[in-house]
Amino acid sequence: MNKILYKEKLSSEVFKIVVEAPLIAQARKPGQFVILQYGGDFGERIPLTIADADPDKGTITLIFQAVGDSTHRLALKEVGDSVDNILGPLGHPTEIKKYGKVVCVGGGIGVAPLHPIAQAMKAAGNEVKIIMGARNKSLLIMEKEMSAIADELIIVTDDGSFGRKGLVTEPLKDLCETWKPDCVVAIGPPIMMKFCALTTKPYGIHTIVSLNTIMIDGTGMCGGCRVSVGGETKFVCVDGPEFDGHLVDWDNMMMRLGTYRPQEQESHHRCHIGLNIPEGEA
Amino acid sequence: MHRSKDELDSLARSQLAELEGKSLSMKDRGQIPVQEMPTQEPEQRIHNMDEVATGYTESQVKVEALRCLQCKNKPCVQGCPVAIDIPAFIAKAAQGDFAGATETIKQSSLLPAICGRVCPQESQCQKFCTVGKMHKDVDQAVAIGRIERFVADWTRENGCDKLPEIAPPTGKKVAVVGSGPASISAAADLRRAGHEVVMFEALHKAGGVLVYGIPEFRLPKAIVQKELDNLTAMGVHIELDFLVGRTRTLSDLMTKDGFSAVFVGSGAGLPKFMSIPGENYIGVFSANEYLTRSNLMKAYDVGKSHTPLFESHKVAVFGGGNVAMDAARTAIRLGADEVTIVYRRTEAEMPARKEEVAHAKEEGIRFLFLHAPLKIEADDKGRVTGVELIACELGEPDASGRRSPVEIPGTERVEAFDTVIVAIGNASNPLIKQTTPGIETNRRGNFIVDEETCETSIPGVYAGGDIVLGAATVILAMGQGRKAAKAMNRYLATL
Ligand SMILES: Cc1cc2nc3c(=O)[nH]c(=O)nc-3n(C[C@H](O)[C@H](O)[C@H](O)COP(=O)(O)OP(=O)(O)OC[C@H]3O[C@@H](n4cnc5c(N)ncnc54)[C@H](O)[C@@H]3O)c2cc1C
Ligand SMILES: Cc1cc2nc3c(=O)[nH]c(=O)nc-3n(C[C@H](O)[C@H](O)[C@H](O)COP(=O)(O)OP(=O)(O)OC[C@H]3O[C@@H](n4cnc5c(N)ncnc54)[C@H](O)[C@@H]3O)c2cc1C
Ligand code: SF4
Ligand code: SF4
Ligand code: FES
Numbered sequence: 001m002n003k004i005l006y007k008e009k010l011s012s013e014v015f016k017i018v019v020e021a022p023l024i025a026q027a028r029k030p031g032q033f034v035i036l037q038y039g040g041d042f043g044e045r046i047p048l049t050i051a052d053a054d055p056d057k058g059t060i061t062l063i064f065q066a067v068g069d070s071t072h073r074l075a076l077k078e079v080g081d082s083v084d085n086i087l088g089p090l091g092h093p094t095e096i097k098k099y100g101k102v103v104c105v106g107g108g109i110g111v112a113p114l115h116p117i118a119q120a121m122k123a124a125g126n127e128v129k130i131i132m133g134a135r136n137k138s139l140l141i142m143e144k145e146m147s148a149i150a151d152e153l154i155i156v157t158d159d160g161s162f163g164r165k166g167l168v169t170e171p172l173k174d175l176c177e178t179w180k181p182d183c184v185v186a187i188g189p190p191i192m193m194k195f196c197a198l199t200t201k202p203y204g205i206h207t208i209v210s211l212n213t214i215m216i217d218g219t220g221m222c223g224g225c226r227v228s229v230g231g232e233t234k235f236v237c238v239d240g241p242e243f244d245g246h247l248v249d250w251d252n253m254m255m256r257l258g259t260y261r262p263q264e265q266e267s268h269h270r271c272h273i274g275l276n277i278p279e280g281e282a
Numbered sequence: 283m284h285r286s287k288d289e290l291d292s293l294a295r296s297q298l299a300e301l302e303g304k305s306l307s308m309k310d311r312g313q314i315p316v317q318e319m320p321t322q323e324p325e326q327r328i329h330n331m332d333e334v335a336t337g338y339t340e341s342q343v344k345v346e347a348l349r350c351l352q353c354k355n356k357p358c359v360q361g362c363p364v365a366i367d368i369p370a371f372i373a374k375a376a377q378g379d380f381a382g383a384t385e386t387i388k389q390s391s392l393l394p395a396i397c398g399r400v401c402p403q404e405s406q407c408q409k410f411c412t413v414g415k416m417h418k419d420v421d422q423a424v425a426i427g428r429i430e431r432f433v434a435d436w437t438r439e440n441g442c443d444k445l446p447e448i449a450p451p452t453g454k455k456v457a458v459v460g461s462g463p464a465s466i467s468a469a470a471d472l473r474r475a476g477h478e479v480v481m482f483e484a485l486h487k488a489g490g491v492l493v494y495g496i497p498e499f500r501l502p503k504a505i506v507q508k509e510l511d512n513l514t515a516m517g518v519h520i521e522l523d524f525l526v527g528r529t530r531t532l533s534d535l536m537t538k539d540g541f542s543a544v545f546v547g548s549g550a551g552l553p554k555f556m557s558i559p560g561e562n563y564i565g566v567f568s569a570n571e572y573l574t575r576s577n578l579m580k581a582y583d584v585g586k587s588h589t590p591l592f593e594s595h596k597v598a599v600f601g602g603g604n605v606a607m608d609a610a611r612t613a614i615r616l617g618a619d620e621v622t623i624v625y626r627r628t629e630a631e632m633p634a635r636k637e638e639v640a641h642a643k644e645e646g647i648r649f650l651f652l653h654a655p656l657k658i659e660a661d662d663k664g665r666v667t668g669v670e671l672i673a674c675e676l677g678e679p680d681a682s683g684r685r686s687p688v689e690i691p692g693t694e695r696v697e698a699f700d701t702v703i704v705a706i707g708n709a710s711n712p713l714i715k716q717t718t719p720g721i722e723t724n725r726r727g728n729f730i731v732d733e734e735t736c737e738t739s740i741p742g743v744y745a746g747g748d749i750v751l752g753a754a755t756v757i758l759a760m761g762q763g764r765k766a767a768k769a770m771n772r773y774l775a776t777l
Contacts, residue, residue, distance in 0.1 A: 023529050037486045042580050044588035045486070070588055085486040087523040216579065216589075219484045219525060220711050221494075221551035222571035228562055233555060238713065252562050255664035259564045263590035 001082040005059060010141040013066045014109060015075050016051070022058030024050070024088045030116035031094030031210065031242055034060065035218040036074070037085040044070040047215045047237075049113035050089060060088075063112035063141070068264050090218045091241045094120065094208065099183040102126040103175050104150075105168050105196055107133045107188020111142050113210060114187045118149050121185070127151050129179065131171050133192070137162035168192060169199045176203045183208065186245060190254045197245030207245035211236045214259060227253045284644075287320035287336060294341035301348055308351050312416050317346040319428055319637075324644040328614050331498045331582055334641055335399075340378075343432040347376035349413055350424045357410040358426060364761045366390040368407060368426055375429050384437040387430060392467045392764070395438060395505050397757050398431025400496065400604075402635045406757070421636075438508060445515055449476035454774050457482060457541040458518075459526045459714070462490020463756045464547035464747025466509055467763030468770075469518045472545070475771045480541075481513070482524040487578060490549055491748075492756070494578040495570065497608050499615070500638070503577075527717035536742065542777055543742045543770050546729065547763060550708040550748035556600070560658030561704070565592060565666035569601070569609040569705035576612050594701035597621045598669050600655055601705035602632040607639060609703045610647045618701070622648040624655060626674050626687040652676075654689060658702055668698045708753045718743075728752055735769035736762055744770055 006018035024034060033049045052061035066075040077083070094117050102121045106114040111132055122128045130150040134140045135158045147153045154171045155163030164171065168188070175181060176199065184207045186196035193209040200207045213225040213236045220238035227234055230247035234240065294317060301314070320336045321327070327334050338346065350372040358368045366387050374383035387394045401407075407426045408414060414423025437443055454477045458469045461483040473479045487493055489506045514520060526532055526548075535541045553568035555561050575581040579589035597613045599606050602625035613621045623642070625632060628651050632639060643649070650671075657670040673693035676685040710727040722730045722739035729738050729745040736744045746762030748754055 023524075027529060039588060042583065042587045042589075044579065073588075085523045087484060087486070087525060087529075089528055090525070216571060216574055217485060219551070220713065221553070222574050223553045223555070223568040224571040226555075226562060233557075233562065249562075252664065255564055256562065258663075259592065260590040262593070 001084065002086045003082050004077055004079055007077075007079050010063065011139050014063065014139070014141050015066065016061060016063045017074075017077070018059050018061050019083060019086065020058060021060045021086050021088070024086065025053040025058050025060050026055045028053050028060065028089035029093030030096065030120045031113075032089035032091050033113075033218075033241060034062070034086050034088030035090060035215065036062075036083050038077075038083045039073060040084070043084065045216055045218070046070045046074075047090070047212070047218060049210070051112045051115055063109065065109040087218060090237055092239075094185070094242055096120045096124050098125045099206075100126060101129075101179060101181040101183075103129050103131065103172065103179075103181045103184045105131045105133075105172055105184065105186040105188070105192075106146070107168055107186075107192040108135070108139060109141070110186075110188030110192070110210075111146065114185065115142055115145055115149075117185055117187075118146065122149050126183075129175060129181070130154070131156070131168050131175075132163075133157065133168035133188070134162075135159070167195070169195045172196060172199050176200060176205060181205055184245075185209075190250060190257065193245060194248075194250035194254075197248070197250070201246050208242050209245035209248065210241045211243060211248065211253065212241070213253065214257060227256070284321070284323050285318065286323075287339065290318055290320050291339040291341055294339060294345045297345050298341050301345065306348065311349055311351055312413055314345060314349045316349070316422055316425060317342045317428070319425075321641070324646070327499065328645050331615060333502050334499050335637075337435060338428055338432045343375055343429055344378065346425050346429055347372045350376070351412055353412050357412060358407045358424070361407040361410040362390075363406065363755075363757050364390045364764070366407075366430075371433065372424065372426070372429055375433050380433040380436040381440070381442040383429075383433040384442075387434070391757070391760060392470055393463060393509060393756070393760055394430050395434035396463070396492065396501065396509070397760070398427045398429075398434055399501055400635075400755075401427050401757050402755065403427040404636050438505075443512070445512060446470070446474050448474055448516060451478070452476040452774065454478065454542045454777065455480070455540050456770065456774070457535050457539075457544045458547065459532070459544065460484075460490060460547040460549055460747075460749075461488035461510070461520065462547055462549050462747060462759060463492060464549075464749075464759035464763035465490070465545065466513065467760045468545040468547060468744075468746065468767040469513055470516065471764055471767030472770060473513070473516050473518050475767075475774075477771075477774060479518045481518055481520045482526055483520065483522050484525040485578065486522055488520050488522065490547075494574045495605070495608070497573065497577055497612050499611065500608065525713070527713040532714060532718045532721075532743065543744065543774055545763070545766055545770065546714060546738070546743065546745040546749060547747045547759070548711055548714055548749045550753040551711045552709045553704070554707050554709055555704055556655070556706060558655060558657055560660060560666075563658055563660040563666050564664045565594075565660075565700055566658060566702045566704065567592070569599075569605045569703055570708065572609050572703050573605075573612060576616065582612075582616055591616060592701060594618045595620070596699045597701040597703065598655070598697075598699040599623045599703045599705055601625065601707070602627065602634060603705065603707070604634050604638060605707075606703075606705035607634045607642050609705050611638075611642055611645060613701070613703065614645055614647065620648065621646075622650050622697075622699075624650045624653050624669075624671065626652065626654045627676060627685070628652060631684060652687065654687065655702075656694065659696065666700055666702055668696045669702060670694055670696050708748075710749050710752070726752060734765075736766035737769060737773075742773065
C-alpha cells in the first residue's frame with residue numbers, strides 16, 4: 001500500500017500527488033516511470049513518469065492529467081488514501097551528460113516528466129533553454145519550477161492566452177537557427193514530439209523523445225508497448241521510454257495509441273461524473 | 283457425443299459394482315474402459331470462463347485406478363520428470379485413500395492439482411504406460427494425470443492438506459525472484475529448512491504464467507492462490523511490485539539487503555514476433571498481451587474491468603502450442619465469431635497438449651494446417667484487415683528430427699481477419715542479465731546453470747524453470763525449483 005501524502009490541483013485537469021514509495025524514491029533516476037494499479041482485481045495498470053522524488057522521506061511525486069477512466073479515478077483519491085500497487089522505477093534513465101547547449105521542450109503534461117531531466121541537464125553543466133507549450137493559459141503547469149532552471153524560458157500557447165501565440169516548434173526552429181543546440185529533449189503529446197523531431201532533423205541535432213505508448217506490465221512481457229524505431233521493433237517499457245526522435249515511426253506509434261479508442265470514449269463518458277471538470281475543458 | 287457428468291458417474295458406479303471385491307487379473311484390468319473426463323458442454327462453455335474439465339467423480343477415479351497393473355518395473359515413472367511413485371499413489375486411490383495418495387505424490391511434486399491439469403501427460407508419464415502399450419494407443423493408457431488431479435483436489439477440498447513442518451530458524455535470509463512454479467517450489471523447500479524466505483514478484487499478483495497466462499477455464503486461479511496462501515502460512519514473505527534489476531538489483535539484494543543466496547525463477551516472459559510486415563498494426567497482439575489482459579487484468583469481465591479489450595470478429599492465431607490453444611479459446615469466449623489457428627506443420631507435429639487440441643476443436647476453433655503467414659494487411663487507419671498466407675508442405679526432417687515446413691511458391695492468398703494473435707513462443711527476459719554483472723547466459727539468453735545444483739556462474743545465485751530451460755513446462759520448472767532448493771540448503775549450511 002502506498003499512501004498519498006499530498007495532493008494539489010495544478011490546472012483544470014492536471015493533478016500532482018506525492019506518494020509513499022521508499023524503494024522507488026531511492027532507486028529512481030530522471031526519465032524513469034512507475035506503473036500504478038488500484039481498484040482491486042479490476043483496476044487497470046497505468047504508467048506515469050516520476051516527476052520528482054525524495055529519497056530521505058521515501059516519497060515520489062507524480063503529475064498526471066485526467067484524460068480517461070483510470071486517471072479520473074486516481075484524481076478522485078485524496079490525501080490519506082492509498083494506491084494499491086506501484087511498480088518501479090521502470091525504463092532506462094535519460095542519458096544525462098555534458099552536451100553543451102540543451103533545449104528542453106515540454107508540451108502540456110509533458111512538462112512534468114521534463115522537469116527532472118532539465119534539472120539534471122543543468123546540474124551536468126549544460127546551458128539549458130526551455131520551451132513550454134500548452135493549449136491555453138489554464139493548462140500551463142510548473143512555470144515557476146521551470147523558470148528556476150532555465151537560462152531562458154519561452155512559453156507558447158495555442159490561443160495566445162499566455163506567452164507567444166503558436167506552437168512549440170516555432171521557437172524551437174528559431175533556436176536551431178540562432179543558438180545551435182547540441183541536444184534537444186522533447187516530451188509531450190506524440191504529435192508535438194513528431195514535429196519537434198522533424199524540426200531538428202535538417203539541423204542534425206540529436207533529439208531525445210519519451211514515448212507514452214499503451215502499456216500493461218512494464219517489464220517486457222506483453223509487447224503491447226512496441227514501436228518501430230529505425231526499422232526495428234522496440235519495447236518502450238524496457239528499451240525506452242526514451243528514443244532518438246529521428247528514428248521513431250511516429251505515424252505507426254500514434255495509430256497504435258488509438259487501439260482502444262472506441263472503448264475509451266465510452267468509459268470516458270462514464271468517468272466524468274464526480275470530478276467537477278467544466279464541460280469542454282476535459 | 284457429449285456425455286454429462288451424471289451419465290459418466292452412473293456408468294462408473296455400475297462398473298465399480300461389478301469390479302469391487304473381485305480379484306482382477308491383468309487382463310481384466312486391461313479391459314476396463316478408460317474413464318472419460320467430464321466436461322462442460324461445448325455450446326455452454328464457450329460463453330463462460332469456468333473450468334472446462336470438471337474432474338472425475340469418486341466412482342470414476344476408483345474405476346480408473348483399477349485399470350493400473352501395478353507394474354513391477356514402473357515404466358510410467360521414468361516418464362514423469364519428477365519421478366512420482368505413480369503405482370503407489372494409484373493403489374491408494376483405488377482403495378479410496380485419497381489423502382494418502384496425495385501424500386505420496388507430494389514427496390516428489392508440490393503442485394499436483396496444477397500438474398494433474400496441465401502436464402502434457404501423453405508425452406510424459408502416460409506415454410510409457412503398459413496399458414496404453416497393450417492397446418497400442420496412448421489414449422488408452424491409465425489416466426494418471428486425471429487421478430492425480432482428483433486426489434489433490436479431494437485433499438484440498440476436504441481440508442486434509444497438511445502444511446509441512448518448518449525447521450527451527452537458521453537465521454539466514456534467502457531471496458526468490460519470480461512467483462511461478464519454479465519459485466513456488468523453491469520457496470517452499472527453502473522455508474522448510476528454516477530459512478527466512480522473501481519472494482519478489484514484479485506484477486501485482488503472484489503466480490507467474492499460472493496466473494497471467496494459462497486461462498481460468500483450464501486452471502482455476504483459486505487453486506494457484508491456495509498454493510500461494512500455503513506459502514504465506516508457512517512464513518514465506520511475498521513482496522509484490524518488485525522488479526529485481528530495477529527496484530533493487532540482484533547484487534543489492536546480496537550485498538546490501540543481507541540475502542545469503544538467491545533463486546531466480548524469472549521465466550520466459552519475452553514474446554517473440556515473426557518479423558513479417560504489418561506486425562505493428564492495430565489488432566496484432568502477442569499471446570502474452572492478449573492473455574494477460576483477459577486473465578490478470580480480468581478484461582473478460584467487461585462491465586467491471588477497467589482494462590479495455592479489443593473487439594474481434596475474425597481472429598487468426600499463429601502457432602501450435604499450448605499458448606496458441608489458450609489464446610484461440612480465450613478469443614472464442616470473448617465473443618469472436620470465428621477463430622482460426624494457423625500452423626506451419628500438421629496436427630501430428632503440434633506441441634500442444636492433445637486434450638486442449640480436442641477441446642479447441644469441440645469449441646469450433648478452425649485449424650489451418652500447413653500454412654504460414656507472410657504479411658499482415660491493414661486499412662488506412664492501421665487496423666488489421668487480413669493476412670497473406672502461403673501453403674506449405676513438410677520437407678525432410680531437420681536436426682531436431684522434426685520435418686520442417688517448406689513454402690509452396692504460387693500458393694499465396696489473402697484471408698480476411700481483424701485480429702492477429704502471435705503465439706510463436708517466448709524468449710527469456712533480459713533484465714536480470716543486463717543488470718547483474720558476471721551472470722552467464724547462452725546464445726538465447728537463458729541462464730547457464732550446473733545441471734546437478736542449478737547454481738549459476740555467481741556463487742550463491744541459483745536459477746531454474748523457463749529462465750534456464752527456455753519456454754518449457756510447469757512440472758520441469760517445479761522440478762528445477764526443488765533441485766535448486768536442495769543444493770541451496772546444502773550451500774547455506776556451509777556458510
Ligand atoms: C512511460 C509513460 C509515462 C507516462 N507519464 C505520464 C505522466 O507523467 N503524466 C500523465 O498524465 N500521463 C503519463 N503517461 C500517460 C498515461 O499513462 C495515460 O494518460 C493513462 O494511462 C491514461 O489512462 P486512462 O484510463 O485515464 O485513459 P484512457 O481512457 O485509457 O485513455 C484516454 C486517452 O488517453 C490516451 N492514452 C491511453 N493510454 C495512454 C498512454 N499510455 N499514454 C498516452 N496516452 C494514452 C488514449 O489514446 C485516449 O486518447 C505516461 C505514459 C507512459 C507510457
Ligand atoms: C499461455 C501458456 C500456456 C501454457 N500451458 C502449459 C501447459 O498446459 N502445461 C505446461 O506444463 N506448461 C504450460 N506452459 C508453460 C509453463 O507455464 C511454464 O513453463 C512455467 O510457468 C514456467 O515457470 P517459471 O517458474 O519458470 O516462470 P513463470 O511462470 O514464467 O513465472 C516467472 C515470474 O517471474 C516474474 N519476474 C520476471 N522477472 C522478474 C524480475 N526481474 N523481478 C521480479 N519478478 C520477475 C514474472 O512476472 C513471473 O510472474 C504454458 C505457458 C503459457 C504462457
Ligand atoms: S507430474 Fe505430470 S508427468 Fe508426473 S505423474 Fe503427474 S501428470 Fe504425470
Ligand atoms: S505403467 Fe501404467 S499400468 Fe503400469 S504401473 Fe504405471 S500407470 Fe500402472
Ligand atoms: S508494457 Fe508490456 S512489454 Fe512493455
